[in-house]
Amino acid sequence: MATGRTHRPATRSRGIPEATVARLPLYLRALTALSERSVPTVSSEELAAAAGVNSAKLRKDFSYLGSYGTRGVGYDVEYLVYQISRELGLTQDWPIVMVGIGNLGAALANYGGFASRGFRVAALIDADPSMVGRPVAGMPVQFIDDLEKIVDENGVSIGVIATPAGAAQQVCDRLVAAGVTSILNFAPTVLSVPDGVDVRKVDLSIELQILAFHEQRKAGEEPGAGAEAVLPPVVRDAGAAAAAEGRKGPDGDMPAVMPA
Numbered sequence: 332m333a334t335g336r337t338h339r340p341a342t343r344s345r346g347i348p349e350a351t352v353a354r355l356p357l358y359l360r361a362l363t364a365l366s367e368r369s370v371p372t373v374s375s376e377e378l379a380a381a382a383g384v385n386s387a388k389l390r391k392d393f394s395y396l397g398s399y400g401t402r403g404v405g406y407d408v409e410y411l412v413y414q415i416s417r418e419l420g421l422t423q424d425w426p427i428v429m430v431g432i433g434n435l436g437a438a439l440a441n442y443g444g445f446a447s448r449g450f451r452v453a454a455l456i457d458a459d460p461s462m463v464g465r466p467v468a469g470m471p472v473q474f475i476d477d478l479e480k481i482v483d484e485n486g487v488s489i490g491v492i493a494t495p496a497g498a499a500q501q502v503c504d505r506l507v508a509a510g511v512t513s514i515l516n517f518a519p520t521v522l523s524v525p526d527g528v529d530v531r532k533v534d535l536s537i538e539l540q541i542l543a544f545h546e547q548r549k550a551g552e553e554p555g556a557g558a559e560a561v562l563p564p565v566v567r568d569a570g571a572a573a574a575a576e577g578r579k580g581p582d583g584d585m586p587a588v589m590p591a
C-alpha cells in the first residue's frame with residue numbers, strides 16, 4: 332500500500348483475521364437464505380458448500396466468533412445470522428452518501444440490496460446543476476456544494492464515489508474532511524486517504540481481466556495445447572502469475588471488492 336494511505340494490520344481488534352472478516356458476508360448471505368426458508372440448523376459442511384468455502388476454514392472462522400455449533404445438530408441459523416451481523420456492525424443503521432449520480436451511481440442508488448442489509452442511502456450528490464432536484468430511486472439529487480452539510484446532518488460515515496476518475500480524489504478529500512471515515516470507490520483511480528480512513532475499491536474490469544487470465548490458462552491446459560504456446564509473455568512471468576493468483580479472494584473466489 333502506498334505511503335499516506337490506510338495501513339491495517341492483518342488482524343482486526345478482538346483478534347479476528349482480515350481473511351475471516353472477508354468471509355463473514357459470504358456466510359451471512361448463505362445463512363440469510365436458510366433463514367428465509369425457515370431452516371433452523373445447518374451443518375458446517377452444508378453451510379460451507381452454500382457459502383463456497385472449505386468447511387474446516389468455516390469452523391476455524393466461527394471459532395473466532397465463539398461459535399462452535401452442536402455435535403450432531405450443527406449451527407443455529409438465526410443465532411449465527413445475529414452473531415455475524417453484530418460482528419460486521421450490521422445491527423445498526425449506516426447512512427451512506429453516493430457521489431456521482433451518472434449511469435453507475437443511479438444504478439447503485441436503485442439497488443435494493445443496500446437497505447435490506449442496513450445501509451440507508453441518506454443522499455445522492457452530483458456536481459451537475461442540471462441534475463439537482465431530479466429524482467433518482469425516489470430521492471432528489473443534491474448539489475455537491477452541500478456535501479459537508481449533508482454528511483454532518485445525517486451522521487454519515489460511509490461514502491460511495493462513482494464520479495469520473497479525475498474528480499474522485501477531490502470528492503474523497505471533501506468526504507474525509509467532512510467526517511467520512513470509510514469510502515467505497517468505483518472510480519478507476521487510487522485514492523490517498525489519511526490514517527483511520529478505510530477505502531475499498533470495486534473494479535469490475537480488473538475482475539474481467541483476471542477471468543481472462545484464467546480462461547487463457549484453461550485454454551493452455553487443454554490436451555494437446557502447450558501452455559507455453561498459448562500464454563503471452565506477461566503470463567509466463569512467474570511474478571505476474573503469482574500476482575494474479577494473489578488477487579484471489581477469501582477462499583479461492585475472486586471478489587469484486589478489494590482493499591484499495
Ligand SMILES: NC(=O)c1ccc[n+]([C@@H]2O[C@H](COP(=O)([O-])OP(=O)(O)OC[C@H]3O[C@@H](n4cnc5c(N)ncnc54)[C@H](O)[C@@H]3O)[C@@H](O)[C@H]2O)c1
Nearest residue numbers: 431432433434435457458459494495496498518533534535
Ligand atoms: N468499478 C467499476 O466496476 C465501474 C464500472 C462502471 C463505471 N465505473 C466508473 O464509475 C464512474 C462513473 O461511471 P458512469 O458511467 O456512471 O459515468 P457518468 O459520466 O454517467 O456519471 C458520472 C457522474 O459524476 C458526476 N460528477 C462529475 N464530477 C463530479 C464531482 N466533482 N462531484 C460530484 N459529481 C461529479 C457527473 O455529473 C455525472 O453525473 C467512472 O469513474 C467509471 O469509470 C466503474
